[in-house]
Amino acid sequence: MSGVDAIRAFSAENSPLDFWLVFQNWGLFWTGLQNTLILLVISLIAGGVIAVPLAIVRATRVPVLDPLAYAFIYLIRGTPLLVQLYIIYYGLAQFGAVRNSVAWAVLQDPWWCALISFSIGTSAYTAEIFRAAIVDTPRGEVEAAIAAGMSRRLAMRRIILPSAFRRALPAYGNEVVFNLHTTALASTVTVIDVLGAARLLNNNYYLAAEGFVTAAVIYIAIVLTITRIFRFLERRLFRHLPQG
Amino acid sequence: MFHALRSIVSAGALLVALAGAAAADSELRFATEAGYPPFNERAPPSGKITGWEIDLGMAMCAKMNRKCEFVAQEWDGMIPGLLSHRFDGIFSSMTITAERKRKIDFTDPYYKTTAQFVAKKNLRIDRSAEDLGGLQIGATPGTTQCYLSKHYPEAKVRIYQTTQNLFLDLQSGRVDAILSEPVLAKFGLIRQNPAADFAFDGDPVQDPDCFGEGVGIGVRKDDAALRAALNHALAAVRADGTYHRLTVKYFGSDIFGNSPLRETETAPSGAVTDGSAESVLRSSGMLNDVMAYSPYLLKGLGLTIALSLVSILLTVALGLITASARLWGRHWLQRLAGVYTTVARGIPDLVSMLLLYFGGQVLLNRIGALTGLWSYVGLSQFTAGVLAIGFIFGAYMSETFRGAYLSIPYGMIEAGVAVGMTRKKLFSRIIWPQLVRYALPGFTNIWLTLMKSTALVSVIGLEDIVYSGFAAGRATRQPFTFMLVALFAYLALTILSDVGLRVLERRYARGVVRGVGR
Numbered sequence: 001m002s003g004v005d006a007i008r009a010f011s012a013e014n015s016p017l018d019f020w021l022v023f024q025n026w027g028l029f030w031t032g033l034q035n036t037l038i039l040l041v042i043s044l045i046a047g048g049v050i051a052v053p054l055a056i057v058r059a060t061r062v063p064v065l066d067p068l069a070y071a072f073i074y075l076i077r078g079t080p081l082l083v084q085l086y087i088i089y090y091g092l093a094q095f096g097a098v099r100n101s102v103a104w105a106v107l108q109d110p111w112w113c114a115l116i117s118f119s120i121g122t123s124a125y126t127a128e129i130f131r132a133a134i135v136d137t138p139r140g141e142v143e144a145a146i147a148a149g150m151s152r153r154l155a156m157r158r159i160i161l162p163s164a165f166r167r168a169l170p171a172y173g174n175e176v177v178f179n180l181h182t183t184a185l186a187s188t189v190t191v192i193d194v195l196g197a198a199r200l201l202n203n204n205y206y207l208a209a210e211g212f213v214t215a216a217v218i219y220i221a222i223v224l225t226i227t228r229i230f231r232f233l234e235r236r237l238f239r240h241l242p243q244g
Numbered sequence: 245m246f247h248a249l250r251s252i253v254s255a256g257a258l259l260v261a262l263a264g265a266a267a268a269d270s271e272l273r274f275a276t277e278a279g280y281p282p283f284n285e286r287a288p289p290s291g292k293i294t295g296w297e298i299d300l301g302m303a304m305c306a307k308m309n310r311k312c313e314f315v316a317q318e319w320d321g322m323i324p325g326l327l328s329h330r331f332d333g334i335f336s337s338m339t340i341t342a343e344r345k346r347k348i349d350f351t352d353p354y355y356k357t358t359a360q361f362v363a364k365k366n367l368r369i370d371r372s373a374e375d376l377g378g379l380q381i382g383a384t385p386g387t388t389q390c391y392l393s394k395h396y397p398e399a400k401v402r403i404y405q406t407t408q409n410l411f412l413d414l415q416s417g418r419v420d421a422i423l424s425e426p427v428l429a430k431f432g433l434i435r436q437n438p439a440a441d442f443a444f445d446g447d448p449v450q451d452p453d454c455f456g457e458g459v460g461i462g463v464r465k466d467d468a469a470l471r472a473a474l475n476h477a478l479a480a481v482r483a484d485g486t487y488h489r490l491t492v493k494y495f496g497s498d499i500f501g502n503s504p505l506r507e508t509e510t511a512p513s514g515a516v517t518d519g520s521a522e523s524v525l526r527s528s529g530m531l532n533d534v535m536a537y538s539p540y541l542l543k544g545l546g547l548t549i550a551l552s553l554v555s556i557l558l559t560v561a562l563g564l565i566t567a568s569a570r571l572w573g574r575h576w577l578q579r580l581a582g583v584y585t586t587v588a589r590g591i592p593d594l595v596s597m598l599l600l601y602f603g604g605q606v607l608l609n610r611i612g613a614l615t616g617l618w619s620y621v622g623l624s625q626f627t628a629g630v631l632a633i634g635f636i637f638g639a640y641m642s643e644t645f646r647g648a649y650l651s652i653p654y655g656m657i658e659a660g661v662a663v664g665m666t667r668k669k670l671f672s673r674i675i676w677p678q679l680v681r682y683a684l685p686g687f688t689n690i691w692l693t694l695m696k697s698t699a700l701v702s703v704i705g706l707e708d709i710v711y712s713g714f715a716a717g718r719a720t721r722q723p724f725t726f727m728l729v730a731l732f733a734y735l736a737l738t739i740l741s742d743v744g745l746r747v748l749e750r751r752y753a754r755g756v757v758r759g760v761g762r
Contacts, residue, residue: 016610078692078738079731080699083710087731090409090717091724093416108418110402181592188594188703190402190409195595199320200403202602203385206347208324209603212595220590 018207022214025201029214032197035111036222039183039193043115044176047122054123055130056156069127076124081117081182089113089189114186122179129175133168134160166237173230177223184219194218272310272470274301274335274461275317275325279408279715281432282494283337284314286715291540291707296494300354301335303486304477318705319385320405321602323347326462328605328623332470334462337425339387341456349465351474353458354487355499358448359388362414362429363421365443374398382410382419390454392423407432408718415440415721423449427499530725537716537726544712545733551629551708552695552737558634559694563641570646581642588639593697596636601628601704629701637694644686649675651682681752688745695737709733 011020022029054073057065076084092098092107099108106112137160145155187196198211276284276293284295293314305312314335317325322334326348339357340350361369370377375398382402383389392401402419404410411433414422422429426448434442463471481487482500491498534541569581588596605623612618623631652675660674702711709730717726 075735078696078742079734080696080710082699082702083727083731083734086710086714087724087727090412090714091727093412093418094722094724099417104417108416110418177589181594184592184594190404195592195598198595199405199598200385202324203320203403206323206344208328208606209599212599212603215595216591216599219592219595220587223590 017210017213018205019210021205021207022201022210025197028192028197028201029194029218032192032194032215033218035186035191035196036180036183036193039111039115039118039186039191040176040180043118043122043183044179046115046119047126047179050119050123051126051130052161054127055134058127058131059134073124073127076121077128081121082185082188084121085114085117085185085189088117110189110191111186114183114189114191118179118182118186121182122175125175125178126172129168129171130164132171133164136167137163169230169234169237173227173234176226176230180219180222180226270310272305272312272333273331274312274314274333275322275331276314276336277319277322277406278314278316279406279718280337280428283428286316286719291543291712291715296490297335297337299490299494300481300487303481303490304474307477307480308473316705316707318405318703321705323462324602324606326464328609329464330605330623332463332467333474337428337459338462339456340458340460341387341390341454344386344456344462347465348462349467349471350460350462351471352478353460354478355491356458357387357425357455358450359391359423359455360426360429360448361421361423361445362433362442363445365441367420367445369421369445371446375400376421379420380418382413382422384410384424387425387454387456388423391449391451394451394454395449412718412723414442421445427495431495530722533716533720533722534725534729537712537720540712540716541709541726541729541733544707544709547626547706548695548698548708548710548733549737551626551633551698551701551706552691555630555633555637555694555698556691558630559637559641559690562634562638563645566638566642567645567649570642571649585639585642588636591636593632593636594700594703597629597632597700597704600632600635601625604628604631625701625704625706628704629698629706633694633697636697637690640690640693641687644683644690645679647686648679648682652678677752681749681756684745684749684752688742688749691741691745692738695741696734699734 008020011018054069056062057069058073088107089110098104106116141159141163142155145159150158183193184195186193187199190196192200194215195212198215201207201211201214276295276297278284278286278293278295280295282295283297284293286292287294293316298314301312301314315331317331317336319336321330322336322338323344325331326334334348337357338344338350340353344350361371363369367379369379374396376396378400380400380402381392381396382404383392384404384407389401389403392399402413404413407424407428410419410422410424411429413419414433415437424433426444429442429444434444461474463474478487487500488498491500566581566584569577570585573581591599601623605628608623656674656678657670660670665673698708699710701708702714705711707715713726713730714723717723720726
């Protein structure tokens with residue numbers, strides 16, 4: 001028992017970081033980690049669902065829709081996500097019509113506001129990645145599909161998209177990491193994600209660094225895991241290609 | 245020539261002497277949240293810090309015969325900022341609690357605080373239930389959070405970093421009720437929203453564990469002389485009636501003992517003119533509001549641009565150093581540069597920024613104390629922002645430079661050596677022009693991302709375009725309008741840089757044959 005007391009005393013008085021205090025509050029960081037991961041995964045799924053049609057519209061130059069998609073993507077990529085989040089969270093509440101509408105059930109919750117803005121954000125970046133991958137499809141693959149009698153739609157579904165997804169994988173891996181970084185903004189609208197947990201801990205005990213260092217370590221661990229997963233996926237999906 | 249040189253040197257010496265004198269004269273710096281009207285706030289539209297606490301502080305400083313200044317500081321950085329000498333006192337309605345006293349000292353209380361529930365008039369809060377009837381309650385860290393977690397452990401509580409955001413979310417209906425300091429709620433919320441029908445629910449709650457002995461000025465534990473001087477000055481302004489005059493001016497009554505407030509009290513004359521001024525502003529339309537705040541917004545935009553430019557310089561420097569280390573460094577240097585790029589790109593930018601801002605200063609001063617090399621280093625919000633942004637994007641920039649260098653065909657360098665070029669000439673004629681060409685697209689991307697990342701400095705309280713836009717939006721109840729202004733400001737910056745840098749890219753790519761193949 002005295003061993004634990006000794007650790008606690010060392011942690012509070014001698015150690016540059018009070019790690020024991022962090023350890024005691026592991027439940028807080030666990031909650032934060034769950035929120036961060038759920039926000040990350042759901043926003044990636046929702047963003048991906050929006051991104052695919054956007055990318056097809058851009059790559060195949062659908063009239064009318066293409067400039068609209070371009071404007072949307074440029075607006076989202078050209079402005080900070082923090083501002084977009086503030087507009088959705090604090091801005092929309094300015095209007096009585098929004099507060100009295102059905103949408104308010106969702107918009108009144110900070111968690112949903114964060115999810116919506118992260119999904120929109122990642123959809124714009126992902127659409128550009130997919131667009132580039134679709135445009136880069138080798139001519140021969142498309143010609144072969146047409147020669148085999150596929151319709152444009154079928155060729156898109158069977159040939160172009162699967163091969164484009166594969167080519168987009170490395171760039172998409174980076175986008176997943178960026179999106180993780182984005183989710184840290186959730187703490188600015190009271191959501192307790194990993195950073196939110198860190199800020200609460202620092203607030204409760206008047207600390208300067210402990211919470212943030214813990215958060216930084218957790219985020220790096222998540223990033224390393226994500227890169228591992230993508231390296232594994234790349235190796236699996238590129239099996240048929242010559243190595244080197 | 246010699247004369248001019250001498251005058252420059254002497255002018256420099258004078259500047260250094262002046263700076264030293266200013267430090268020796270030790271202007272007192274007080275931190276304030278600047279968002280707690282009528283105690284402290286930013287008066288629209290100039291953004292100047294004003295309020296009862298500022299008047300009181302200045303009156304006390306006059307008694308002490310010292311120059312004083314109030315600086316804005318977000319709430320979660322108050323105690324870390326004081327401990328790291330960012331300022332000398334916390335003059336921001338901070339309640340004296342046992343928990344806080346473990347870290348810092350306080351002067352005698354200058355007013356007493358309690359807390360009271362505020363909600364829509366027709367809402368009755370079931371205060372006998374442990375979960376407060378399942379209502380969503382808003383609170384701020386420390387005092388009211390402490391009370392709620394102690395007395396209503398089952399309640400649904402949401403914690404807000406600033407009082408202003410707490411009030412905003414009660415107005416929008418995101419929280420059903422809040423627990424707040426009553427004077428503040430009365431002047432900052434209820435009076436300013438007569439149409440919204442907010443009212444106090446029940447009497448002020450009491451709990452010395454959470455609300456302590458009152459509100460005092462926070463000072464460092466080793467600053468006993470300042471504490472004594474402030475106590476003396478406080479007694480003096482109380483004795484000569486200045487204190488009473490100021491409280492009556494701002495609150496209509498003396499709040500020193502803070503008797504429970506009744507919402508039926510008549511409005512004091514002369515105080516809270518901001519509310520009415522604001523409603524005048526509001527009726528005159530959104531565009532006029534934006535015009536009224538445009539000097540403040542432009543100042544914010546200027547800061548965003550300055551911050552971006554200074555950061556990109558640091559980014560390029562760090563990028564070049566790191567890329568060189570990875571290309572030509574010894575083994576351990578390559579390792580170190582690799583770890584740096586992994587870590588910097590692994591941590592979210594907001595985390596790096598908060599860590600550097602709050603933790604960096606403490607670390608710097610601890611190193612200074614251990615090594616004895618420097619006594620105290622202050623890290624301003626601007627510096628912390630630049631360091632954090634430079635730290636993050638330096639890692640990305642190094643990869644861009646490394647990739648660009650590796651793209652230069654080696655044959656060209658060999659050819660340069662073969663025709664007898666010196667190292668210097670080789671660099672300026674062969675390597676640099678191509679390095680720029682290959683690195684420019686990457687540089688453009690990093691610059692565009694960096695500019696957007698500067699928005700995060702608003703979270704540490706630096707008054708960039710996001711901060712000033714948000715402050716103006718809160719003051720006019722038009723967050724949407726003003727955040728949209730900020731959004732378009734960024735969009736304009738993006739388009740400008742996008743166009744400018746593409747032109748540059750084309751210039752450096754002159755003479756390159758394009759369109760080979762496809």
